[in-house]
Amino acid sequence: IDDKNEQKAKEYLKDLHPADIAELYQALNLDEAEFIYRLLDSEKAADVLMELDEDDRKKLLKRLPNEMIAKQFIDHLDTDDAVDLIRELDEEAQEEILSHIDDVEQAGDIVDLLKYDEDTAGGLMGTEMVVVNENWSMPECLKEMRIQAEDMDEIYYVYVVDDDERLKGVFPLKKMITNPSVSKIKHVMKKDPVSVKTDTPIEEVAQAFEKYDLVAVPVIDSIGRLVGRITVDDVMDEVREQAEREYQLASGLSQDVESTDTIFTQTSARLPWLLIGMFGGLANSVILGNFEAGFVSNPAMALFIPLIGGTGGNVGIQSSAIVVQGLANGSFSLRNSGKQILKELGVALINACMISALVFVYNWIRMGNNGVTISVSLSLFSVVIFASIFGTIVPMTLERFKIDPAIATGPFITITNDIIGMLIYMSISSTLA
Amino acid sequence: IDDKNEQKAKEYLKDLHPADIAELYQALNLDEAEFIYRLLDSEKAADVLMELDEDDRKKLLKRLPNEMIAKQFIDHLDTDDAVDLIRELDEEAQEEILSHIDDVEQAGDIVDLLKYDEDTAGGLMGTEMVVVNENWSMPECLKEMRIQAEDMDEIYYVYVVDDDERLKGVFPLKKMITNPSVSKIKHVMKKDPVSVKTDTPIEEVAQAFEKYDLVAVPVIDSIGRLVGRITVDDVMDEVREQAEREYQLASGLSQDVESTDTIFTQTSARLPWLLIGMFGGLANSVILGNFEAGFVSNPAMALFIPLIGGTGGNVGIQSSAIVVQGLANGSFSLRNSGKQILKELGVALINACMISALVFVYNWIRMGNNGVTISVSLSLFSVVIFASIFGTIVPMTLERFKIDPAIATGPFITITNDIIGMLIYMSISSTLA
Numbered sequence: 001i002d003d004k005n006e007q008k009a010k011e012y013l014k015d016l017h018p019a020d021i022a023e024l025y026q027a028l029n030l031d032e033a034e035f036i037y038r039l040l041d042s043e044k045a046a047d048v049l050m051e052l053d054e055d056d057r058k059k060l061l062k063r064l065p066n067e068m069i070a071k072q073f074i075d076h077l078d079t080d081d082a083v084d085l086i087r088e089l090d091e092e093a094q095e096e097i098l099s100h101i102d103d104v105e106q107a108g109d110i111v112d113l114l115k116y117d118e119d120t121a122g123g124l125m126g127t128e129m130v131v132v133n134e135n136w137s138m139p140e141c142l143k144e145m146r147i148q149a150e151d152m153d154e155i156y157y158v159y160v161v162d163d164d165e166r167l168k169g170v171f172p173l174k175k176m177i178t179n180p181s182v183s184k185i186k187h188v189m190k191k192d193p194v195s196v197k198t199d200t201p202i203e204e205v206a207q208a209f210e211k212y213d214l215v216a217v218p219v220i221d222s223i224g225r226l227v228g229r230i231t232v233d234d235v236m237d238e239v240r241e242q243a244e245r246e247y248q249l250a251s252g253l254s255q256d257v258e259s260t261d262t263i264f265t266q267t268s269a270r271l272p273w274l275l276i277g278m279f280g281g282l283a284n285s286v287i288l289g290n291f292e293a294g295f296v297s298n299p300a301m302a303l304f305i306p307l308i309g310g311t312g313g314n315v316g317i318q319s320s321a322i323v324v325q326g327l328a329n330g331s332f333s334l335r336n337s338g339k340q341i342l343k344e345l346g347v348a349l350i351n352a353c354m355i356s357a358l359v360f361v362y363n364w365i366r367m368g369n370n371g372v373t374i375s376v377s378l379s380l381f382s383v384v385i386f387a388s389i390f391g392t393i394v395p396m397t398l399e400r401f402k403i404d405p406a407i408a409t410g411p412f413i414t415i416t417n418d419i420i421g422m423l424i425y426m427s428i429s430s431t432l433a
Numbered sequence: 434i435d436d437k438n439e440q441k442a443k444e445y446l447k448d449l450h451p452a453d454i455a456e457l458y459q460a461l462n463l464d465e466a467e468f469i470y471r472l473l474d475s476e477k478a479a480d481v482l483m484e485l486d487e488d489d490r491k492k493l494l495k496r497l498p499n500e501m502i503a504k505q506f507i508d509h510l511d512t513d514d515a516v517d518l519i520r521e522l523d524e525e526a527q528e529e530i531l532s533h534i535d536d537v538e539q540a541g542d543i544v545d546l547l548k549y550d551e552d553t554a555g556g557l558m559g560t561e562m563v564v565v566n567e568n569w570s571m572p573e574c575l576k577e578m579r580i581q582a583e584d585m586d587e588i589y590y591v592y593v594v595d596d597d598e599r600l601k602g603v604f605p606l607k608k609m610i611t612n613p614s615v616s617k618i619k620h621v622m623k624k625d626p627v628s629v630k631t632d633t634p635i636e637e638v639a640q641a642f643e644k645y646d647l648v649a650v651p652v653i654d655s656i657g658r659l660v661g662r663i664t665v666d667d668v669m670d671e672v673r674e675q676a677e678r679e680y681q682l683a684s685g686l687s688q689d690v691e692s693t694d695t696i697f698t699q700t701s702a703r704l705p706w707l708l709i710g711m712f713g714g715l716a717n718s719v720i721l722g723n724f725e726a727g728f729v730s731n732p733a734m735a736l737f738i739p740l741i742g743g744t745g746g747n748v749g750i751q752s753s754a755i756v757v758q759g760l761a762n763g764s765f766s767l768r769n770s771g772k773q774i775l776k777e778l779g780v781a782l783i784n785a786c787m788i789s790a791l792v793f794v795y796n797w798i799r800m801g802n803n804g805v806t807i808s809v810s811l812s813l814f815s816v817v818i819f820a821s822i823f824g825t826i827v828p829m830t831l832e833r834f835k836i837d838p839a840i841a842t843g844p845f846i847t848i849t850n851d852i853i854g855m856l857i858y859m860s861i862s863s864t865l866a
Binding site: 015017019142145146149152154155156172173174176177192194209210211212213214215232233235236237239240243244246247248250251252253257258259260263266267270271273274275277278280281282284285286288289292293295296299300301302303304305306307308309310311313314315317318320321322323325326329331332340343346347350351354355358359362384409411414415418422 | 448450452575578579582585587588589605606607609610625627642643644645646647648665666668669670672673676677679680681683684685686690691692693696699700703704706707708710711713714715717718719721722725726728729732733734735736737738739740741742743744746747748750751753754755756758759762764765773776779780783784787788791792795817842844847848851855
């Protein structure tokens with residue numbers, strides 16, 4: 001590649017998968033990358049484009065004229081990928097590109113798909129699929145399929161509709177080969193297939209795929225008409241991203257950052273959370289400031305500040321993580337929230353008793369049975385109970401108000417529990433003192 | 434179901450997907466569940482069994498004789514599911530069940546599969562697939578396929594091997610329908626298909642599925658012979674579980690717990706981490722105890738303990754989460770570790786300057802330019818730098834020693850940073866005092 005031997009490079013690229021070319025592309029500088037890009041045929045170039053990172057794709061698209069984007073890429077992409085690509089551009093570019101698409105039917109499909117919310121089945125689906133009528137015979141279907149499937153990548157199911165385009169069944173491709181028959185398709189298809197609606201949230205689509213072990217699912221509109229299909233690769237990305245997002249939020253990262261991002265990008269995702277933590281820490285210093293005299297008369301009080309703050313934070317994170325994950329993978333529903341809070345209270349009581357008893361024994365041996373020994377254990381007990389319930393209720397409440405509960409699991413809950421912990425500790429200490 | 438109307442219940446169950454029956458089953462008591470279970474035919478019963486939670490499945494299997502497990506379930510399961518099921522039983526039961534399997538070929542496959550490590554492609558694969566020879570013609574392949582595919586659930590690819598059973602190519606099912614031809618299969622198949630080896634770790638298998646948008650991947654042995662296939666549904670479970678595990682470890686949950694687990698199970702997953710946190714807190718109290726006199730002469734020192742401990746914890750979690758996630762999704766490799774540490778140092782410097790400067794200004798206004806103001810900001814600066822580098826290096830080191838780096842992201846790193854933070858703060862304060 002370095003010596004720009006076109007013939008050799010072309011040969012080499014021909015055998016590579018688009019995902020590998022995308023990786024290669026990202027390792028090169030922009031000049032070399034453009035050289036390679038010109039060697040690819042349009043279809044492969046379009047596939048490589050979709051495999052690039054969003055940032056790199058944007059950079060490349062900015063250098064290209066809109067007409068070329070429409071003719072070179074959009075024409076060769078599945079509608080769902082085309083919609084993803086167009087969504088990444090600004091409105092002006094969107095309109096110009098749409099006007100340059102040669103295939104009017106595809107342009108129409110894309111315009112329709114752009115109307116759906118990105119976070120619903122409608123926003124994830126594509127329109128490339130093989131559709132047959134329930135009253136056709138198997139040979140008719142085969143003939144129709146050969147026409148429809150000509151320029152589709154891969155097909156796993158044939159969808160069966162009635163005369164009003166309502167989804168009636170599916171037909172696994174395998175059966176076409178193993179059980180060829182002359183009967184009407186409606187007698188051999190699988191009836192009542194699993195399907196999702198255009199407004200089904202993406203999380204529920206992913207849950208359906210996992211529950212029913214699907215590789216593709218048909219999407220229907222509000223009156224049951226077949227309007228598209230979602231394939232498993234799009235859903236798998238979704239499952240990964242969703243789980244990663246939860247983890248990132250829990251770790252105090254406010255955007256999707258990777259180790260490969262620049263220092264500036266990383267800082268902008270991390271510093272805000274650290275500043276929130278800083279304000280929490282300063283708030284704590286104000287609270288503790290009210291008890292400054294107590295530290296003079298009883299300096300041992302200060303020694304247990306990290307223990308109480310840390311325990312509250314650890315307990316709160318555990319409780320909220322269980323709720324957030326349960327809501328995400330569908331194992332927990334808000335209908336059981338009363339039961340869940342009670343159960344959490346049970347767990348909290350055991351944890352609180354164990355921890356406060358152990359610390360009491362330790363402090364009793366170390367310092368004897370004085371005010372600090374008692375107030376530390378009493379505070380620990382209260383903090384564990386409070387942090388457990390608080391960590392359970394906050395994500396539930398956010399979910400109820402349709403706010404992503406994952407934002408509750410990160411520094412936010414640690415800091416709140418830290419502050420409440422200090423308030424409890426200082427109140428109990430000063431009451432007992 | 435309540436009034437045990439067999440006919441009606443049977444009718445109702447017939448139309449339900451195994452995953453839905455499994456859900457229904459888990460909502461019922463054991464008597465009702467057994468009643469339903471007896472109404473299902475063996476194949477459906479086997480599918481329902483695999484959809485149950487591991488705990489419920491174990492409970493049910495314990496009540497059944499081993500011979501019945503072999504004949505009723507194993508015979509109707511795909512080899513990969515059968516292996517999963519058998520792995521859950523103790524050794525004695527395993528041998529008895531294997532001896533009861535009627536189909537000797539299936540029993541042999543299961544014994545072979547049990548030899549592979551659970552966490553590799555070999556442990557995840559099944560042997561149900563359609564295999565054809567590269568020298569056959571298309572009509573011969575179709576005929577062979579009809580025989581092989583008879584009792585397989587779903588097929589997406591036909592795998593092509595040479596006379597020595599080495600994998601040569603794949604053939605999408607779709608092409609059989611759209612391009613029927615009489616030429617030899619080796620001239621129309623897709624050559625050099627993406628494949629994995631039996632000893633490829635599960636994480637890499639999942640990465641291959643995501644990168645190449647696969648629905649199934651062939652598995653080859655060390656000399657390239659085709660030995661099995663892995664389907665996307667098994668991999669999707671893997672992706673979800675892996676991401677959930679990271680999140681759980683980061684949240685201080687030592688096992689896979691769900692909101693539906695009992696109080697006892699939840700406590701046993703949570704209390705150990707809280708106890709580790711408790712020991713950390715007590716260790717901190719010992720460190721702070723050495724400076725007890727300092728709190729008498731300068732009580733303001735105590736006010737900033739939560740700020741410094743909390744900041745160290747927050748920074749450390751961020752740094753380690755970025756490394757852990759990068760290692761898991763393949764975007765980060767140990768080869769770049771030097772570069773990564775330098776980049777982290779850059780981020781840390783910006784964060785440290787911002788936070789210590791802001792806190793300095795705040796404290797200067799609040800208390801004037803005294804020893805505490807200076808030592809708090811100096812400590813914050815050192816703690817941010819230390820926690821960033823420590824949080825980056827620990828997961829890298831664990832990965833190098835083949836220990837799961839995710840265990841570093843939870844309470845462990847928070848507690849360590851908390852303790853180091855106190856040591857730094859106390860040393861700086863006492864030096865300046």
